[in-house]
Amino acid sequence: MLKFLARRALLAVLVMLTVLTISFALTRLSGDVAVAMAGPQATQQDVDTIRKAYGLDRPLTVQFVSWVADVASGDLGRSYLYHAPVGELIRSRLPVTLTLGLTGLVIALCLALPLGIVAAMNEGRVLDRGIMMVAVLGQAMPSFWLGLLLVIWLGVKWQLLPISGVETWDGYVLPGFVLAFSAVPALMRLTRGGMVDALASDYVRTARAKGLTRFSVVMKHALRNAAMPVVAVAAVQLGFMLGGSIVIESVFALNGVGYLAWESISKNDFPVVQAVVLFLATIYIALTLLADMFNAVLDPRLRIS
Amino acid sequence: MPEAPLLDVRGLRVRFNAQVEAVRGVDLTVERGQTHCVVGESGCGKSVSSLAVMGLLARGAKRSAAHMRFDGQDILGLSDTALQRLRGDRMAMIFQEPMTSLNPAYTIGSQMAEALTRHRKVGKQQALDRAAELLTKVGITAPGLRLAQYPHQLSGGLRQRVMIAMALMCDPELLIADEPTTALDVTVQAQILRLLRDLQAELGLAILLITHDLGVVARIAHKVSVMYAGEVVESASATDLFAAPRHPYTQGLLGCVPIPGKIKRGDPLGSIPGTVPRIADGFTGCGFRDRCAHAMPQCAVSVPQRDDGAGHRHLCHLS
Ligand SMILES: Nc1ncnc2c1ncn2[C@@H]1O[C@H](COP(=O)(O)OP(=O)(O)OP(=O)(O)O)[C@@H](O)[C@H]1O
Numbered sequence: 353m354l355k356f357l358a359r360r361a362l363l364a365v366l367v368m369l370t371v372l373t374i375s376f377a378l379t380r381l382s383g384d385v386a387v388a389m390a391g392p393q394a395t396q397q398d399v400d401t402i403r404k405a406y407g408l409d410r411p412l413t414v415q416f417v418s419w420v421a422d423v424a425s426g427d428l429g430r431s432y433l434y435h436a437p438v439g440e441l442i443r444s445r446l447p448v449t450l451t452l453g454l455t456g457l458v459i460a461l462c463l464a465l466p467l468g469i470v471a472a473m474n475e476g477r478v479l480d481r482g483i484m485m486v487a488v489l490g491q492a493m494p495s496f497w498l499g500l501l502l503v504i505w506l507g508v509k510w511q512l513l514p515i516s517g518v519e520t521w522d523g524y525v526l527p528g529f530v531l532a533f534s535a536v537p538a539l540m541r542l543t544r545g546g547m548v549d550a551l552a553s554d555y556v557r558t559a560r561a562k563g564l565t566r567f568s569v570v571m572k573h574a575l576r577n578a579a580m581p582v583v584a585v586a587a588v589q590l591g592f593m594l595g596g597s598i599v600i601e602s603v604f605a606l607n608g609v610g611y612l613a614w615e616s617i618s619k620n621d622f623p624v625v626q627a628v629v630l631f632l633a634t635i636y637i638a639l640t641l642l643a644d645m646f647n648a649v650l651d652p653r654l655r656i657s
Numbered sequence: 658m659p660e661a662p663l664l665d666v667r668g669l670r671v672r673f674n675a676q677v678e679a680v681r682g683v684d685l686t687v688e689r690g691q692t693h694c695v696v697g698e699s700g701c702g703k704s705v706s707s708l709a710v711m712g713l714l715a716r717g718a719k720r721s722a723a724h725m726r727f728d729g730q731d732i733l734g735l736s737d738t739a740l741q742r743l744r745g746d747r748m749a750m751i752f753q754e755p756m757t758s759l760n761p762a763y764t765i766g767s768q769m770a771e772a773l774t775r776h777r778k779v780g781k782q783q784a785l786d787r788a789a790e791l792l793t794k795v796g797i798t799a800p801g802l803r804l805a806q807y808p809h810q811l812s813g814g815l816r817q818r819v820m821i822a823m824a825l826m827c828d829p830e831l832l833i834a835d836e837p838t839t840a841l842d843v844t845v846q847a848q849i850l851r852l853l854r855d856l857q858a859e860l861g862l863a864i865l866l867i868t869h870d871l872g873v874v875a876r877i878a879h880k881v882s883v884m885y886a887g888e889v890v891e892s893a894s895a896t897d898l899f900a901a902p903r904h905p906y907t908q909g910l911l912g913c914v915p916i917p918g919k920i921k922r923g924d925p926l927g928s929i930p931g932t933v934p935r936i937a938d939g940f941t942g943c944g945f946r947d948r949c950a951h952a953m954p955q956c957a958v959s960v961p962q963r964d965d966g967a968g969h970r971h972l973c974h975l976s
């Protein structure tokens with residue numbers, strides 16, 4: 353168990369270093385940062401001043417090393433737009449984004465798990481085919497379009513849910529649903545596949561031979577084994593959702609990390625862009641690590657060798 | 658009037674698809690406290706028949722029978738819940754595949770305990786105590802340790818012992834054992850069979866034992882049914898069957914050493930040239946005729962069911 357986790361943690365550190373490099377490279381490759389920051393009206397002098405102020409005149413390797421050192425010491429740099437430390441900016445917006453992501457994940461799982469289980473229990477029958485067809489249709493429907501439909505009907509026409517802001521909890525429902533939507537088909541198919549295999553397995557036959565109720569056979573014996581791959585993919589999907597929050601937060605006017613990212617990209621606030629990319633990647637890595645740990649809890653074969 | 662048999666199956670039929678019947682009118686009778694062995698080549702329908710009795714057939718399989726009684730009670734028309742209450746309580750089953758028959762995600766203790774808590778009003782701890790006691794009974798040392806372990810930590814032989822112990826949790830009257838030793842190595846096979854025989858003597862268990870091993874049949878069977886292509890072609894007491902096999906297929910199986918006690922353990926069934934034909938619907942006559950040295954023209958038309966009046970039955974024109 354410890355060896356397993358140590359291996360995963362080491363892997364996470366390596367991925368982290370790669371991400372540092374990439375997010376650094378991306379902001380530098382997108383053109384001359386100083387020119388972009390100075391804006392179209394700036395003189396050469398302005399540009400030079402900015403370049404000096406942000407240390408952009410140093411060689412790239414030096415910039416990289418000093419940035420990594422800063423990050424390692426917890427300093428993510430300063431936003432030139434907000435004139436505030438980037439770490440603080442992100443921290444203040446984090447609750448909104450995390451709530452949104454978790455809402456999305458919960459909604460996705462609440463849809464995908466029952467549908468996948470029911471489909472597997474009716475493998476090959478009309479119900480199964482129907483559910484899978486809806487999944488395919490759902491996957492083909494662009495989520496921004498669904499978002500608009502929901503906004504128009506639930507938000508504007510029937511006025512059931514707020515369409516922007518999160519002053520109350522129900523402000524998360526629509527954006528959460530739209531985020532969840534794209535994750536449902538994959539999670540559902542995975543649940544169904546795992547359940548079909550589990551239900552046909554020898555240990556499920558044993559469980560039935562013991563006279564266990566259908567509920568216990570399905571929910572205890574089959575689902576526990578089918579859940580393992582679902583957990584891993586759900587973690588990945590949550591990562592995607594946090595990334596997707598960049599779009600969703602702008603659409604639904606939620607002031608979260610995603611909105612911050614969108615704003616800083618469009619205004620060339622490169623310290624923020626760098627930090628947000630790094631931050632999202634870190635969460636992503638942490639999530640997969642968490643999924644590994646959770647899987648080890650579910651599967652004793654990973655825990656005890 | 659003799660007591661009704663514990664398990665009484667007449668005319669069991671199972672089909673998986675429209676064209677082929679896997680089991681075509683099987684009769685099986687298991688008396689209380691006795692061992693009834695079912696032998697036959699691979700694919701002749703032994704597993705399917707036993708799963709049909711337990712109501713454990715894969716979805717999509719269609720089962721019918723003239724009647725199917727357990728302890729005098731009809732189990733053919735039983736509701737799912739009523740059958741669940743019977744399964745694991747009064748009739749239990751162990752399988753051919755010990756490596757995969759236990760759930761990898763739960764401890765041995767939890768899997769064994771739930772077999773008892775499902776059917777009896779007992780607490781978890783009581784169930785675990787019972788499990789430990791049964792593990793000892795099936796020859797597992799350090800039961801406390803084993804209960805906390807997961808299936809992947811146990812060898813195949815140990816897992817099959819666990820399966821047997823688990824089947825005994827509710828003190829069943831009938832144990833169906835589908836080739837319980839096929840997947841194990843030879844020394845372990847012998848141990849498991851000795852265990853089953855001892856358990857039967859001790860608990861008065863009725864056993865329906867499916868096996869490939871004629872040595873086993875000779876040593877522990879009271880009755881034997883020989884299956885061929887979805888039918889029971891001959892059924893008799895073990896002594897009768899070994900002394901005077903009537904069906905040419907049985908004779909072929911026993912071929913080399915037809916005397917009980919002289920067959921070495923682990924002997925394969927005698928091999929008969931040819932293969933089992935595909936029996937599609939509309940098939941008439943004897944399924945064995947293409948491989949039979951005594952085949953006659955009328956074998957393609959019909960097969961009579963013969964009964965010597967003393968419980969020795971077979972399907973053949975020859976008597
Ligand atoms: N789920 C299923 N779907 C379709 N056909 C099946 C299914 N299970 C069994 N069969 C068919 O039923 C027939 C009997 O199979 P069964 O498993 O009872 O054989 P067996 O006598 O137990 O053989 P073995 O000694 O190899 O275990 C086989 O021809 C098999 O192909």
Ligand SMILES: [Mg+2]
Nearest residue numbers: 703704705753
């Ligand atoms: Mg079989």
